[in-house]
Amino acid sequence: MKKRIGIIGYGWIAWDVHFSNYKTVTDICEITAVCDIKPEARQKAKDMFGLPDECIFSDYRELIDSGLCDAVDICTPNNMHCPIAKYALNAGLGVSIEKPVGMNYAEVKEVDELAKAKGLPVFVCFSWRHKATLRFLKDLATEGSIGDLIHVYITCIKDSALWKGRRFEWRFDKAQAGTGVLCDLGSHMIDLLAWLGVPAVGLSANYGTTVKERQEIGGEAWHKVTTDDWCNIILDLEHDVSANIKLSRSCATIPALTQVEIYGKNGKLIFNEKEKGVVTRHLEGGVEEKLPVPEKYGTAATFSQCESFINLLNGKTDVYTSTLKEGLIAQRVIDAAEISGREKRYVKLDEIK
Ligand SMILES: NC(=O)c1ccc[n+]([C@@H]2O[C@H](COP(=O)([O-])OP(=O)(O)OC[C@H]3O[C@@H](n4cnc5c(N)ncnc54)[C@H](O)[C@@H]3O)[C@@H](O)[C@H]2O)c1
DSSP: OOEEEEEEOOSHIIIIIIHHHHHTTTTTEEEEEEEOSSHHHHHHHHHHHTOOGGGEESSHHHHHHTSOOSEEEEOSOGGGHHHHHHHHHHTTOEEEEESSOOSSHHHHHHHHHHHHHHTOOEEEEOGGGGOHHHHHHHHHHHTTTTOSEEEEEEEEEOSGGGSTTOOBOGGGOHHHHSSSTTTTHHHHHHHHHHHTTOOEEEEEEEEEOSSOEEEBTTSSOEEEOOSOSEEEEEEEEGGGOEEEEEEESOOTTOSOEEEEEEEETTEEEEEETTSTTEEEEEETTTEEEEEEOOGGGOOTTOOOHHHHHHHHHTTOOOTTOOBHHHHHHHHHHHHHHHHHHHHTSOEEGGGOO
16 A cells, blocks of 8 residues: 655755655655645645645644545654644654754654654654765775774855845744754754764854844845854764764855765775765775775665655665654754853763753
8 A cells, every 4th residue: 555645844845855756656655635834835736746625735733634644744844843743643643854853852852752652653854864875985984994983074064055135034043943054954964973873972062153134035124043054063972983063054155065084993985975976985005996886775866765754654664764763863962062052061962851
């Protein structure tokens, strides 16, 4: 039986990424309902999926109560992720949640406890796990190709805060977003770091806002930006491994740059988003190798996030599946970095309850 999925929030990530990804797995699922509070988003969903009016909703509770769906895919702004997830779980539906899972660790923990009590699966969209090159990088790093790990340095920067005339979207409002690049770009990068299997124990972070005011969408009024445009996190991991994560949307001239450098006792591995389908390995003695991604990881374009979600609904997981377990790990680091930057102090992860 195909799983019947309802998408809640039909904005950019839903129509630009999830839509085409669901199209690759029509043998195991179908989109049976969509909800958005904006009429233009509802119309777009109706046109793209060819759904009748009775499958299009403006209130997520009506979609969940409609009986049209086995699970929901939550693609709203961050502040609505956990309330919608709880409503869906209480109604007996499985859930996929866009990142970051929630506004803070306590909120995510409540969803986790509810999911466990109901025995229902919750998938988390840590999309970077589904890139073939990163899967290969993870295996190289964790299967000893450069020896025991010493440092992990991650850069994820872009210039998108500096786009001329960019308006006051929800992501610039703390009440709707929680934090800025810290939870937006950061949740992916923090998950990649955690994926290497060495737990973080504490961190220091700083963050700030480059563009301090933005004009409202469709209006004249100016609003104060209350989320961060840049954030640096320095982490202590177990086994004397250290890491840093540089996040910014204020890097002029950089449309997008993501690079992961992993240093081990015998060499280093580099993933650079611009170098499609290869991981660079440097070994002692000046050896530099461009390692092409083996076929078993898929092509550079393979992106199987929706398949992974549907598999989870069907009780099938693999080493790439991300659930609330991984969501909680990332949220704990996000909360710790937020406190560290605000209070200007080192934060141990076990402070976050
Ligand atoms: N995995 C990724 O790489 C990735 C990339 C971009 C965004 N995201 C995440 O996806 C989510 C959405 O981001 P986006 O860029 O698509 O934002 P967006 O503003 O383009 O879309 C959000 C949509 O949700 C709708 N919405 C708001 N409140 C709602 C409610 N109560 N019920 C139903 N619909 C509601 C809005 O009208 C809008 O259409 C965010 O959590 C974001 O962090 C993830």
